[in-house]
Amino acid sequence: MSGTTPQAVAAAAEQRLAAGDRAGATALLRAGQMRCPHPVLATNLARLMWRAGEAGEAAALLDWAIERAPDSPAGWVNRADLRAALDHPLAECDYRRALALVPDPAEIHWSIAVHLLTQGQWRRAWPHYAWRAHHPRVRNRPAPFPRLTDLRAPGGRILVWSHEGIGEDLRHAALLPALLAAGFGIVLEVDGRLVPLFARSFPAVEVVARAWPPHPATADRAITAQVALGDLPAWFGLEPGRLPGGGPWLRADPMRSAELRRRYRALGPGPLVGIAWESRGTPLADAKSIPPGMLAPLLEREGFVFVDLQYGAHGTVSGRLHRDPAIDALADLDGFAAQVAALDLVVSSSNSTVHMAGALGVPAWAMIHRGPPVTPYWIAGAAISPWYPATRILRQDRPGDWSGPVETVGRSLMQWNSAPSASGPTQE
Secondary structure, three states, rough: OOOOHHHHHHHHHHHHHHHHHHHHHHHHHHHHHHHHHHHHHHHHHHHHHHHHHHHHHHHHHHHHHHOOOOOOOHHHHHHHHHHHOOOOOHHHHHHHHOOOOOOOHHHHHHHHHHHHHHOOHHHHHHHHHHHHHHHHOOOOOOOOOOOOOOOOOOOOEEEEOOOOHHHHHHHHHHHHHHHHHHOOEEEEEEOOOHHHHHHHHHOEEEEEEEOOOHHHHHHHEEEEEEEEHHHHHHHHHOOOOOOOOOOOOOOOOOOHHHHHHHHHHHHOOOOOEEEEEOOOOOOHHHHHHHOOHHOOOOHEEEOOOOEEEOOOOOOOOOOEEOOOOOOOOOOHHHHHHHHHHHHOOEEOOHHHHHHHHEEEEOOOEEEEEOOOOOOOOOOOOOOOOOOOOOEEEEEEEOOOOOOHHHHHHHHHHHHHHHOOOOOOOOOO
């Protein structure tokens, strides 16, 4: 590879990574960095090192890259991401250094917002959070109405539209009752799979499916303003511990849930425990997902009925994990809500299953990765989510290592089975 540029080595490593060969990508970058050290190689290698749990080596590589190329935003951003994942107090400083070096700052503002949200500094986060509307991965909706500017002044009907994923919509729907209480009529446009669940849960809201052409209700002349559902936390100026409501805000189909619970109870004695382990369809998916083989020992514990909540096609994890062919969690979210509501406990990685359980008020234990990347709805060091009081949080000790959360779940399941009213896992 004599004469190969650092950029060419980085591109070759990216190709191997895209093909699923992380070890090969790491070897290419490491060999290139040893032969001809370069900030690009060091930065890319650092990203792979933190995914492998080698945060110390990743930090050293990024320090070196920044020292050699202080005018490159990549080093600052990646070190900020790593520091944010480790709750380092200087993460925000690194993000702000990068802000001065990029022509399009939307993604960095979003990273600052996520970092501040995870630190519980929500009020400081919201101005940065607003920049996500300029992020290329965020859906925007052309609408013939002005943006909502004042939640204190009732103004007839407003269009509230979804621009994020299912998990975000499940969470932010908690604010719809507060919007109604402020005096607004609401037309809510969401993923069509959420319409039955949201229509039942918010009977005063007109819920319609997102479609093209748009539903006629979204062009009602009585509508005076529009706002994205994900903007509501900032509009309300939310802070941890000061969320409106205080209880579950979604309501599953009670008859369907009762029938599912009856069927699951017939499978055997003990509490009904739902299990999910994988996130899909986002840039965070790999970091947030637990290798299913790690969960097999949990499922060997007697005295439980384990129900498979993992959406999408996947292999069998254990013969004791019951997969209900009547429920398609991807196509039928109302049925999935009824399934989750039928259970005594949900154990999952950070995916829409946790958000569904939290919004329904079903006790859940969420096994959370220690990024990067960082997710904005779990507060660093907190054992309970401010959004979901019935959800307990179990974090990795270091990036990529799921052994701690899985062992805690295994130990706590047995304790919980003897006292199901206990608040959650006990960590040592």
